[in-house]
Every structure is written in structure tokens, then in C-alpha cells.
Amino acid sequence: MSRPSPPLWRGNWNAASAEPSMTSTDVLLGLGDDIRFSVATAAHQTLRRRTEYRWPQQDRLGARPARQFMGPGTETITLDGVIHPLDLRLYPAGDGWDQVPRLRAVAAAGAPLLMTSGLGEVLGWWVITDIEETQAVGWRGMARTIEFRLELAHYGSEGPAAP
Incomplete structure (x- = not known):
């Protein structure tokens, strides 16, 4: 069995299970x-x-309404995640508080x-429509x-127009 090598792959190969293993530098998703x-930045828990x-619906005289397929509609992705800014193993430079402002x-x-x-699959062009943040406050008001x-x-399959 050969080792996968997608563009964003940075993990280790576990020969015993023939599966890639995650390290703290692995990218789960790029935007x-x-x-x-x-894991080392803002890791999402759910996608x-x-x-x-x-x-x-198309109304019809003397019959129930019929439906006509017009194609795909809106597509959305919601990412929920947690950041632990006081964990210096994850944020040795103390930059955990910068993640949501970024x-x-x-x-x-x-x-x-x-x-x-994280495996290099291109998922298309997307726009950020909403960001929500909740902080659990600890010592001296730090999160x-x-x-x-x-x-x-989803922005559209054609992507943005070239400048």
C-alpha cells in the first residue's frame, strides 16, 4: 500500500493501521x-x-400543485470550534487570543x-457570512x-473574477 501525498498532508504514517496519524501541525481545513x-490554531470540532x-411549486387548475426542479440552491457550511488560549503547549507564543480576530x-x-x-480536496469558493464567539472567562478576566x-x-462554482 502506498503512502498518500495530498498537498496539505503533514501527518505521520502509521504502518500498523495503514492509516495516517494526526500531529499538532496538521491542517484540518484551509480557507x-x-x-x-x-490543533495548533483554531480547531473546529464539527463541520x-x-x-x-x-x-x-406550480399551481394547476383542478389538480394538486406540481413541482419543477430548478437546480441546486444555497449551500452553507457551519464550523463550530473551541480555542484554549491559556494552553501554552498549543500556543507557545501566547497568540491563542488572536484566532477569532484574525x-x-x-x-x-x-x-x-x-x-x-486537510487531505487536499478542493471544496470550492466560500464567503464568511457570520462569526460568533463565546468566551468562558477565568483568572483576571482572561478567556x-x-x-x-x-x-x-458557497460563493459560486466559477470563483471570483480576475482583477
Whole structure:
């Protein structure tokens, strides 16, 4: 069995189970050039993907309404995650508090972002539509944990227009 080598692969190979194993530097999901969800940054706990399909109703005289397929509709992804900013094993430079503000800065730039899985699968172009943050406050008002929710909407299969 050969070892996989997708573009974002940074893990170790476990010959006993013939499966890749995760390390703290592994990228779970990439979004644009600046966002990498990993154990060492903002790791998402769940990824929820929703795809709608358009079937508008057509009223008919003397019969029940019929439906006509118009194609795919809106597609969204919700990422829920937790950051532990006081854990110096994960954030030796003490930059755990920077993670959500970084997400907000990327969202405020207003540009579509190319999403790739940690295994290198290209998931298309997405935009950040909503960021929610909840902090559990600890010693001297510092956040012990930061829970975040990131809402993304599919931009379109063609991607952004070239400048």
C-alpha cells in the first residue's frame, strides 16, 4: 500500500493501521491563504454542511400543485470550534487570543476564499457570512476557552473574477 501525498498532508504514517496519524501541525481545513484550522490554531470540532435544492411549486387548475426542479440552491457550511488560549503547549507564543480576530479581519476583507480539506480536496469558493464567539472567562478576566461558530456560504462554482 502506498503512502498518500495530498498537498496539505503533514501527518505521520502509521504502518500498523495503514492509516495516517494526526500531529499538532496538521491542517484540518484551509480557507484562503490565511486561515488554517488545526490543533495548533483554531480547531473546529464539527463541520455541518447544508445543501438546498430548488423545487418551486406550480399551481394547476383542478389538480394538486406540481413541482419543477430548478437546480441546486444555497449551500452553507457551519464550523463550530473551541480555542484554549491559556494552553501554552498549543500556543507557545501566547497568540491563542488572536484566532477569532484574525477570522474577523479576513471576513472584513470581503473576498471569496478557496476552501481545501486537510487531505487536499478542493471544496470550492466560500464567503464568511457570520462569526460568533463565546468566551468562558477565568483568572483576571482572561478567556479560559473561546468557543466560535463560523458560517460560510458557497460563493459560486466559477470563483471570483480576475482583477
